[in-house]
Amino acid sequence: MAKIAIDPITRIEGHLRIEAQVEGGKVTDAWSSGTMWRGIEIILKGRDPRECWALTSRI
Amino acid sequence: MEKRVYVWEFPVRLTHWVNFLSILALSITGFYIGAPFLHAIRENQFIMAQMRFIHFVSAYVFTVSFLIRIYWLFMGNQYSRLNQFIFVSGERWKNLIDTALFYAFLKKDLPHSPGHTGIAGLTYFIMFLIFLLEIFTGFALYSESHLPGFIWTFMGGWLFSIMGTGTVRLIHHLLMWVIGVFTIVHVYVSWHNDVIEKNGLMSSIFSGYKSIEE
Amino acid sequence: MSKIKDDTSSIWTSLAKKGVSRRDFIKFCSTMAATLALPSSFVPRIVEALEKKQRPYAVWLEFQDCAGDSESMLRATKPTIAEVVLDVISLEYHETIMAGSGKSAEKALQDVVKNQKGKYIAIVEGAIPTKDGGIYCTIGGKTALDIAKEVCGNAAMSLAVGSCASWGGIASAKPNPTGAVGVGAAVPGITYVNLPGCPMNVENVTATVVHYLTFGSLPALDGEHRPLFAHGKIIHNNCERRAHFDAGQFVRKWGDEGHRLGWCLYEMGCKGPEAHFNCPTIRWNGGTSWPVQAGHPCFACASTNNWDAFGPIYSRLENVPGAGYQTTADKIGATVAAVAAAGVAAHAVIRAAKGTPHKEEKE
Numbered sequence: 001m002a003k004i005a006i007d008p009i010t011r012i013e014g015h016l017r018i019e020a021q022v023e024g025g026k027v028t029d030a031w032s033s034g035t036m037w038r039g040i041e042i043i044l045k046g047r048d049p050r051e052c053w054a055l056t057s058r059i
Numbered sequence: 060m061e062k063r064v065y066v067w068e069f070p071v072r073l074t075h076w077v078n079f080l081s082i083l084a085l086s087i088t089g090f091y092i093g094a095p096f097l098h099a100i101r102e103n104q105f106i107m108a109q110m111r112f113i114h115f116v117s118a119y120v121f122t123v124s125f126l127i128r129i130y131w132l133f134m135g136n137q138y139s140r141l142n143q144f145i146f147v148s149g150e151r152w153k154n155l156i157d158t159a160l161f162y163a164f165l166k167k168d169l170p171h172s173p174g175h176t177g178i179a180g181l182t183y184f185i186m187f188l189i190f191l192l193e194i195f196t197g198f199a200l201y202s203e204s205h206l207p208g209f210i211w212t213f214m215g216g217w218l219f220s221i222m223g224t225g226t227v228r229l230i231h232h233l234l235m236w237v238i239g240v241f242t243i244v245h246v247y248v249s250w251h252n253d254v255i256e257k258n259g260l261m262s263s264i265f266s267g268y269k270s271i272e273e
Numbered sequence: 274m275s276k277i278k279d280d281t282s283s284i285w286t287s288l289a290k291k292g293v294s295r296r297d298f299i300k301f302c303s304t305m306a307a308t309l310a311l312p313s314s315f316v317p318r319i320v321e322a323l324e325k326k327q328r329p330y331a332v333w334l335e336f337q338d339c340a341g342d343s344e345s346m347l348r349a350t351k352p353t354i355a356e357v358v359l360d361v362i363s364l365e366y367h368e369t370i371m372a373g374s375g376k377s378a379e380k381a382l383q384d385v386v387k388n389q390k391g392k393y394i395a396i397v398e399g400a401i402p403t404k405d406g407g408i409y410c411t412i413g414g415k416t417a418l419d420i421a422k423e424v425c426g427n428a429a430m431s432l433a434v435g436s437c438a439s440w441g442g443i444a445s446a447k448p449n450p451t452g453a454v455g456v457g458a459a460v461p462g463i464t465y466v467n468l469p470g471c472p473m474n475v476e477n478v479t480a481t482v483v484h485y486l487t488f489g490s491l492p493a494l495d496g497e498h499r500p501l502f503a504h505g506k507i508i509h510n511n512c513e514r515r516a517h518f519d520a521g522q523f524v525r526k527w528g529d530e531g532h533r534l535g536w537c538l539y540e541m542g543c544k545g546p547e548a549h550f551n552c553p554t555i556r557w558n559g560g561t562s563w564p565v566q567a568g569h570p571c572f573a574c575a576s577t578n579n580w581d582a583f584g585p586i587y588s589r590l591e592n593v594p595g596a597g598y599q600t601t602a603d604k605i606g607a608t609v610a611a612v613a614a615a616g617v618a619a620h621a622v623i624r625a626a627k628g629t630p631h632k633e634e635k636e
Contacts, residue, residue, distance in 0.1 A: 010372075
C-alpha cells in the first residue's frame, strides 16, 4: 500500500494538493485540499455593497 | 473711570481679518473641490480650475498670514505674546477656570482682563496647531502634482512617510469642519462677551482699543 | 519548460530564431526606452544589451494570488515581442503554465535555485501570509514564507509583480485574516522592485527587466520601491478627461449625458488624483484601453492599501474610521456644526434670561 501526493497540481489557477492511497495498482482512497486561503468573505463584511464585485472578481 | 487701552496691535488685527477672508475662500473652494456643487453648462467654463486656483492662492496668503502672526508672538505687546497662548503662569489657568465657570452660568461675573481670556488663549493655541496641520496636509496634497523636491517634502510631503494619501485628505477635509465650528462659537462668544463687559470688544478687532475700568 | 542547459544564446538571437525581424526588434527597443522615460539616445544601449547579454533564468512563484498577473503577462501583445521576451527569459518554473507537476515541478525550481544561485530573477505573484506560522498558503508542503525566503534570498533580484506581492493586496484588506504581507516585508534584506497593479501592467514589468539587462541595475525607485518611470506621477495629471475636470463637467449618474460624452468621473469616485501610475499613457491589453477611458473611475489599484485607504470605490470622500461606509466626513462635519449652532443659540437664550452682571452707571 502506498500513498502518493502531488503538490502542486500545475496548469490550474490556484493551489491544489491531491493525495491518493494506492493498493495493488488501484486507488482505494483519495483526498484533495486547496492549500491557500485569503478569507475574502470576511474581508467583504462591512463594505459598501457596490464595490463587492471588485473584490470577488479577484478570487 | 474708564480709559482706552490699545490691546490689539495692527499685525494682530491685520492677520485676523486676512485669516477670516482667506479661510472663507478656502472653505468654499475647498468644499467645492471635495464635492463639486456647480456644474459647467457651457464648453468654455473652467469652474473647477478656477476654484482650485483661488484655493491655492488663498492657501499661500493664509500661510503667510499665519507665519506673520507666529513672528508677532515674539515681537508684539503683552496681549499678543506667546505666554497668552502657552500658559506659564498659574494666573492664566485660574482665568481659564473662572471664565469657563462663568460661561456655564456657575459664576456671576467674567474675570476682567484686557487681553484674551484663559479659554480664548488655550483655544487659539489649539487653532494654531489645527491651522498648521491644515497647511501641512494641504501642501502635501498639492505636492502630489509636483515632482519630488525638498521644498515640497518640507511643506507637507513628509506626512506621507507616516500616513497614506487617503488619510491626509480626510484630515484636511475634517479640519475644515472643525474650523467652521470654531468660527460659529468664536463669533458668538465675542458678541456675548461684548454684551457682558460693555467695553467695545467687538469694535476692538477693528480699532484695536478697548475701554477698561481703572 | 526547457531543462537547464548552458544556453548562451542572447535575447536577440533567440528572437531571430523565432522569426522576429531586425526592424521589429529595434522598434521594441525604442518602445522600451519610451516606457522607461529615457530619451531616444538610449535606444542603442538597449539594443546592444539585448544583443549581447545572456538569457537570464527566471522563476515565477505564486502565493496568495488570483493569477491575474500571470494573465497580464500572457496578454503581452504590443509588440508581440514583449510576450516573446518573457518567453525567452528562460522561465523555468510557473505553476499555472508549466508541464511538470508535483515532485518534478519542485525539482525544476530547486535546480534553478541551486545551479543559478545569485544569478536568476525571482518573480513573485501573490501575497505571503504570516499568521499562524504562514499555514494559509503552502506548496509542496512548504509555507509560502519559507519558499520566498529561500528562492528570493538566493536570487539576483526579485520582482514583486502585482499589488498582492508588493504590499499585500486584496488579501491584506481589512481585517487581513491571514496576516498577508508583500515580498519586501516578508523577506527583509533582498534586492527587489515592487510592480503593483491589480493586476500588474506587463509593459512596466518588461521595461524593468529590460532596464536591468541594459544597465545591470534597477531603475530609479520611489519610497515604496516602485519604479519612478511608472509611479512617479499621479494619473490625474495625464488623464485624457482632465479638461472636463477643470471645466466642471462631471458624470453624475451612470449612463447620463455626461457619461456618454466622456466627462470626468471625479464625482463617481475616481481616485485618479491620488493614484500614482502610468495607466493613461501606456494603458492595458496592448494599449487598448484603461478604466477611465472605458467609462469607469480609477480605484488606485496599485496604491498601498487602496481597498481601505481611499474610501469606497464610488465615493468621493474617504471613510471616517469607526463610522459606517455611508457616514462621510461632510455628514459628520455638518452635524457637529449644527449641534454647535444649536448649543450657541441655547446659551444665548439662557444668557438673555439671566441678564448681564450689574454694572455701575457712570456719572
